[in-house]
Amino acid sequence: MDITKLSAQVNLEDFNPATEDEKEYMVQMRPSSTFFKDSVKRLLKNKVATVCFFIIILITLAAILVPIFWPYSYDQMLGMTPGKPVDNSFNDLKPFEYGRSEIRRMEAGESVIPHIFGTDSQGRDYFIRVVYGTRISLAVGFFASIIVLIIGMTIGSIAGYAGGKVDLIIMRIVDIIYSLPDMLMVILLSSVLKVVMEGALDGTVLAKIGSNIISLFIVFGVLYWVSMARLIRGQILSLREQEYVLASQAAGAKGKWIILKHLIPNCFSVIIISTALQIPSAIFTESYLSFLGLGVNAPMPSLGSLASDALNGISSYPYRLVIPALVISLIVLSLNLFGDGLRDAFDPKLDT
Numbered sequence: 001m002d003i004t005k006l007s008a009q010v011n012l013e014d015f016n017p018a019t020e021d022e023k024e025y026m027v028q029m030r031p032s033s034t035f036f037k038d039s040v041k042r043l044l045k046n047k048v049a050t051v052c053f054f055i056i057i058l059i060t061l062a063a064i065l066v067p068i069f070w071p072y073s074y075d076q077m078l079g080m081t082p083g084k085p086v087d088n089s090f091n092d093l094k095p096f097e098y099g100r101s102e103i104r105r106m107e108a109g110e111s112v113i114p115h116i117f118g119t120d121s122q123g124r125d126y127f128i129r130v131v132y133g134t135r136i137s138l139a140v141g142f143f144a145s146i147i148v149l150i151i152g153m154t155i156g157s158i159a160g161y162a163g164g165k166v167d168l169i170i171m172r173i174v175d176i177i178y179s180l181p182d183m184l185m186v187i188l189l190s191s192v193l194k195v196v197m198e199g200a201l202d203g204t205v206l207a208k209i210g211s212n213i214i215s216l217f218i219v220f221g222v223l224y225w226v227s228m229a230r231l232i233r234g235q236i237l238s239l240r241e242q243e244y245v246l247a248s249q250a251a252g253a254k255g256k257w258i259i260l261k262h263l264i265p266n267c268f269s270v271i272i273i274s275t276a277l278q279i280p281s282a283i284f285t286e287s288y289l290s291f292l293g294l295g296v297n298a299p300m301p302s303l304g305s306l307a308s309d310a311l312n313g314i315s316s317y318p319y320r321l322v323i324p325a326l327v328i329s330l331i332v333l334s335l336n337l338f339g340d341g342l343r344d345a346f347d348p349k350l351d352t
Contacts, residue, residue, distance in 0.1 A: 042345040049341020052334040063135035072125035074132040075299040079123040090123035133301040141283035144220040152228025160236030174226045189219045190294040235267045269346035280335035303328045
């Protein structure tokens with residue numbers, strides 16, 4: 001029998017700090033993490049959303065980088081050379097076909113980059129026009145979503161935090177805009193703004209973009225912010241009752257500071273998801289407006305205007321309609337699936 005166990009003396013060795021190995025053995029500690037890191041991990045586990053994300057990145061990089069080294073321009077008519085007769089052999093080339101002058105250059109031993117998607121009726125390389133159309137559609141979708149985000153976040157946060165009559169007035173305006181038929185209002189506003197802004201952009205940096213795209217941005221700023229505003233308002237209505245908001249108010253913080261420092265950061269997940277889902281909506285809107293002739297100004301292409309131009313020769317060259325339609329479908333589908341993945345990953349109520 002160990003008589004030391006019955007001793008009244010204290011064993012000082014029992015009070016020595018535990019070593020790191022003993023801590024790991026006794027307590028299985030979970031590595032520290034944040035909400036954002038956990039959300040990204042959940043997003044990467046979603047294989048569909050991850051694949052769609054890489055598709056979006058690939059399409060975006062192609063739209064930015066391909067025109068840098070591609071030898072043809074979106075508005076270059078290959079059969080027209082100053083001081084020389086018009087070469088009609090470049091018009092309506094099928095995929096991977098060549099014009100007469102290109103055939104002679106190839107026979108002389110020169111290398112000629114093929115027309116992957118052929119050419120259109122004016123001898124312009126169709127591949128680079130699809131690439132430029134993708135660039136325009138992505139740019140419109142991105143900037144339109146930023147406009148919607150800024151307006152919707154500002155108005156929604158003010159309505160949610162102020163409450164009372166301010167909230168009542170803003171929400172009645174939102175209800176009025178919601179009651180308007182979207183398609184009809186977009187077409188009417190685009191048509192009116194096109195006439196009003198005609199000639200106003202001449203000589204400016206925005207002249208190349210065209211009044212139609214500026215009109216489209218204005219349409220998004222007028223009509224499409226209401227969904228974002230209602231989402232942000234709903235989030236802030238619940239967040240403003242939290243203790244940290246009450247503590248900030250008691251400390252004398254102004255409403256603007258509380259909104260920017262406390263409420264908006266806590267709505268970050270909703271903002272990311274809503275913006276990601278707004279981009280495909282903006283791209284689709286721009287595409288059908290361009291299809292109706294209310295999009296970019298010629299010769300600048302967009303995917304919608306390319307599809308509209310292809311209707312004239314759909315019986316002879318159906319691929320000219322199929323290619324931009326497939327690109328639009330791929331972009332919109334990828335963005336929608338990626339947005340769904342973001343919604344699942346950044347949902348704070350989702351169990352890990």
